[in-house]
Amino acid sequence: MDTSTNPTNPNPTVQVRRVLHPDELHRIHTVIRDAADTRQLLGTALRVLYDALSTDTESEARPIAPGRYAIPTSQWQAVLTAMTQRAQAWGTAAEVGLELALNLMPAHYDDPTVPAPHLPLPDYRPAEFQITLTRDAVDVIAACEAHLGQLRGCYGHASEIYQDALHSWHRILAAMLTMNTGRDTQVSKDGHLSLFVRTSSGLVYGLIFHGATRYCTSDGCDALIADDGTARPAHTGAAVRDHEHTPSYPVGAPRPGTWSFHS
Incomplete structure (x- = not known):
């Protein structure tokens, strides 16, 4: 038509x-x-x-x-x-x-009168997959699990900060293990809490930790707060009030954040 x-x-x-x-x-x-x-x-x-x-x-x-x-x-x-x-x-x-x-x-x-056609195909996935992790990659995975433990201990098991981080980490690990990108996958370190993945199909991607930015939550203050508690403007011309800043997460506490794919 x-x-x-x-x-x-x-x-x-x-x-x-x-x-x-x-x-x-x-x-x-x-x-x-x-x-x-x-x-x-x-x-x-x-x-x-x-x-x-x-x-x-x-x-x-x-x-x-x-x-x-x-x-x-x-x-x-x-x-x-x-x-x-x-x-x-x-x-x-x-x-x-x-x-x-x-x-x-x-x-x-959408046309509810049109049924889904049956297009059957065999299972074309390789019978076996091989994932090789470098020693540094194993250390990164251990560090990520430790960071999750710190988030749970600081913010609580039911906190949004911990639950968001936990689910994002498990989601990308499950995807790396189940996504068919060829018979062989190589995993290496790409930062303290991040991994780099190279597949036999040619696809490369990162499993990247995105840490939250600590900022002052007080009205009228656009300060970013460093790990040592010092404040700086969030951008050129930003207003930084001369007061006791209220950080979006505590100084000295584990950094909130989530993991995601980047290709």
Whole structure:
């Protein structure tokens, strides 16, 4: 369905908004299953997808613009999942999933009448994974666990400071252990409480601790407070009141913060 002049179209950039037919989904499924590598997976599966959507709407010579098209969310999710699952064979599932979702897939729209298609694929993950940690990386992990213990002891088990830090640390560790980025992963130190990860798929990323900035919480005072209790302006021209500062977390206390991914 061409919706370029349809005033009910929620996205005016979408010109073709329709359901993929069963035979079209079958062809997409087939080329996903038969792909020999990541490049072929992206090239052939997306070509078949857009060939189906662009029939009678644009010439073959015209560059494909993903934003011109939209398919039902159930079909969009099924195709994305199948392509990501296929990429597990080469350890590129994370990159493929992001590139598809952000740049390569068409738009999608809710249509509860369209069921999710069944696109079964084998488990392409390697039978074994190997994670190698340097001695320094092991020391970092021990330091992170010790820091969590200090946060719990200072702020309390139920405190938001401790719970946020704990959950962020466990979340990124679990992701590093379960995210398929190839058969081999190398983990090294990237700071006192941070790690650097290099995978056999070529993906590199950091597990970085972001410590909170200690600042004065008093009204009208824009001071940052150092570990020794001295104050300085938060930025050029910031007002620093001549008073007893009230730090956002105590001087001498363990530094609050959370861990996150950075690639």
